[in-house]
Amino acid sequence: MNYYEKFRVKPGSKVHLDNIDASFKGEHENHRSALPEIQDYNRKIRDLQYLMYAEHKHSLLICLQGRDAAGKDGTINHVLSAMNPQGCTVTGFKQPTAEELDHDFLWRCHKAVPRRGNVAIFNRSHYEDVLVQRVHQMVPKEVWSKRYDHINNFEKLLTDNNTLILKFYLHIDAKEQLARFKKRIDDPTRHWKISESDYTEACYWDAYTGAFQDALEKCSTDYAPWFVIPSNHKWFRNLAISHIVAKAMESLDMAFPKPTENIDEIKKKYHSLDQREQKKGLISGEKKSPKKKK
Amino acid sequence: MNYYEKFRVKPGSKVHLDNIDASFKGEHENHRSALPEIQDYNRKIRDLQYLMYAEHKHSLLICLQGRDAAGKDGTINHVLSAMNPQGCTVTGFKQPTAEELDHDFLWRCHKAVPRRGNVAIFNRSHYEDVLVQRVHQMVPKEVWSKRYDHINNFEKLLTDNNTLILKFYLHIDAKEQLARFKKRIDDPTRHWKISESDYTEACYWDAYTGAFQDALEKCSTDYAPWFVIPSNHKWFRNLAISHIVAKAMESLDMAFPKPTENIDEIKKKYHSLDQREQKKGLISGEKKSPKKKK
Numbered sequence: 001m002n003y004y005e006k007f008r009v010k011p012g013s014k015v016h017l018d019n020i021d022a023s024f025k026g027e028h029e030n031h032r033s034a035l036p037e038i039q040d041y042n043r044k045i046r047d048l049q050y051l052m053y054a055e056h057k058h059s060l061l062i063c064l065q066g067r068d069a070a071g072k073d074g075t076i077n078h079v080l081s082a083m084n085p086q087g088c089t090v091t092g093f094k095q096p097t098a099e100e101l102d103h104d105f106l107w108r109c110h111k112a113v114p115r116r117g118n119v120a121i122f123n124r125s126h127y128e129d130v131l132v133q134r135v136h137q138m139v140p141k142e143v144w145s146k147r148y149d150h151i152n153n154f155e156k157l158l159t160d161n162n163t164l165i166l167k168f169y170l171h172i173d174a175k176e177q178l179a180r181f182k183k184r185i186d187d188p189t190r191h192w193k194i195s196e197s198d199y200t201e202a203c204y205w206d207a208y209t210g211a212f213q214d215a216l217e218k219c220s221t222d223y224a225p226w227f228v229i230p231s232n233h234k235w236f237r238n239l240a241i242s243h244i245v246a247k248a249m250e251s252l253d254m255a256f257p258k259p260t261e262n263i264d265e266i267k268k269k270y271h272s273l274d275q276r277e278q279k280k281g282l283i284s285g286e287k288k289s290p291k292k293k294k
Numbered sequence: 295m296n297y298y299e300k301f302r303v304k305p306g307s308k309v310h311l312d313n314i315d316a317s318f319k320g321e322h323e324n325h326r327s328a329l330p331e332i333q334d335y336n337r338k339i340r341d342l343q344y345l346m347y348a349e350h351k352h353s354l355l356i357c358l359q360g361r362d363a364a365g366k367d368g369t370i371n372h373v374l375s376a377m378n379p380q381g382c383t384v385t386g387f388k389q390p391t392a393e394e395l396d397h398d399f400l401w402r403c404h405k406a407v408p409r410r411g412n413v414a415i416f417n418r419s420h421y422e423d424v425l426v427q428r429v430h431q432m433v434p435k436e437v438w439s440k441r442y443d444h445i446n447n448f449e450k451l452l453t454d455n456n457t458l459i460l461k462f463y464l465h466i467d468a469k470e471q472l473a474r475f476k477k478r479i480d481d482p483t484r485h486w487k488i489s490e491s492d493y494t495e496a497c498y499w500d501a502y503t504g505a506f507q508d509a510l511e512k513c514s515t516d517y518a519p520w521f522v523i524p525s526n527h528k529w530f531r532n533l534a535i536s537h538i539v540a541k542a543m544e545s546l547d548m549a550f551p552k553p554t555e556n557i558d559e560i561k562k563k564y565h566s567l568d569q570r571e572q573k574k575g576l577i578s579g580e581k582k583s584p585k586k587k588k
Contacts, residue, residue: 099409101410102409102410102411102412103407103409103410103455104407104451104452104454104455104457105455106404106451107404107405107407110400110401110404110405111401111404111405113397113398113401115393115396115397116395116396116397117396118396143454146454150447150450150451150454153444153447153448153450153451154447154451156444156447157398157400157444157447157448158398160398160437160440160444161397161398161399163398
């Protein structure tokens with residue numbers, strides 16, 4: 001199944017989150033049957049990341065948004081497991097600092113975008129400024145309503161500079177959220193993850209739905225698409241995201257750069273060096289190679 | 295004279311730099327007669343900068359562009375002389391580093407924009423990417439031609455966040471440039487400022503004229519105006535810029551924030567403290583104030 005097209009928010013379309021099945025599983029029944037496919041995508045992602053680094057032309061920005069307990073941290077662990085961490089940065093956007101509040105809302109995000117050849121993952125992102133800030137009326141409508149255009153312009157700037165942007169909304173339903181909260185309460189090793197705001201935020205469920213829908217509708221563009229990923233099943237969420245990331249990276253049509261040296265010449269040199277060394281070994285008999293020693 | 299309106303590039307208008315008198319002097323004949331007016335503006339700027347810091351709502355970004363020897367450094371010294379340097383940063387944009395080149399062209403500039411209440415001066419700016427990069431074909435037209443929109447979007451983002459943007463093109467003519475180069479050659483203390491590129495760049499005079507005109511026409515907006523400042527006379531350049539900066543800051547209609555404490559209560563407390571101390575002094579006679587000692 002082409003999850004890229006299936007879950008992409010088409011520009012100009014309407015989004016009704018309540019009508020989207022958060023428990024969707026596609027062709028697989030469970031994690032076990034999906035695993036080979038997931039592993040296949042992850043191998044592809046790792047190869048493509050290496051190619052991206054070598055080509056030094058594109059970069060990749062993955063933005064993760066979702067309600068509390070939607071699985072942002074779990075998704076990051078999953079995506080990172082497919083990547084070489086040396087070429088990948090993760091930035092979490094929590095409550096802004098005083099210095100960040102003293103700048104426009106994109107300032108802190110712009111600093112964290114991936115450099116050429118690299119990958120950046122945003123755990124929450126510049127969309128917080130049209131989500132939590134809107135829901136809790138931290139800024140007036142007059143301010144947040146202008147931000148959708150600023151976001152689209154910003155993302156155009158990045159894509160014009162060859163940054164591939166993929167934005168995932170991790171879609172869970174209220175029942176699943178509650179179940180995950182309960183699991184945290186029952187498990188002492190997860191207590192640190194519990195905060196009172198989880199429960200107060202859950203009271204704003206409908207307000208968040210409206211804010212998410214607006215962000216998805218206004219900011220899913222041809223150049224920086226949003227995907228609504230059914231995320232009640234973590235394994236399916238991982239499958240869909242790996243599929244989409246691999247597919248999008250493939251479409252960049254990347255190629256290894258031409259070598260700057262004459263490789264045939266270098267091969268010849270090595271060959272003659274090798275022969276000389278072998279000859280030496282035969283004549284003097286000293287310093288046998290470790291292989292021969294065994 | 296209202297230099298703000300006189301030198302502002304009206305949005306949608308055409309700019310013909312060759313037809314603009316770089317030796318314009320306005321109402322004054324020389325530096326001496328202009329000095330009181332300059333000092334008056336500079337006092338205003340200093341007061342308004344303090345007010346801007348106190349109000350903590352607006353910020354000010356000054357961008358300086360111009361040909362070699364147009365007087366960017368001199369202008370910065372002049373503007374800084376009117377400012378409290380603690381609330382003012384100066385960033386020079388030279389040849390981009392490898393890390394900067396690995397990002398979009400606005401990345402390095404965005405990092406340097408002023409935080410709320412502060413002033414930032416750009417010595418060269420994000421416009422370099424539609425000037426030197428265009429003239430020397432460092433990027434293809436397909437890339438630099440998209441940048442005007444990105445610049446306008448970026449400046450809208452900043453102004454929506456209450457950053458006042460003032461952009462000055464320091465206009466000198468070819469004769470004046472040559473004269474300044476000669477002065478450098480004749481003065482050993484200025485030899486460090488001479489680089490061969492000064493002379494090679496001068497050969498691109500017409501190409502730069504075209505690039506400057508395009509930038510001025512495409513990016514002088516209602517919210518982030520360009521000013522073409524006649525700069526053959528340094529004192530006039532300083533006068534005009536001080537005038538415009540003061541006028542623009544004044545138009546922000548800033549006000550000191552309301553005190554968060556009850557000042558009358560505090561006054562009363564100090565008053566009673568003061569009385570107690572005075573009483574003590576009268577009785578014990580010890581520790582006279584330094585004023586009384588004199």
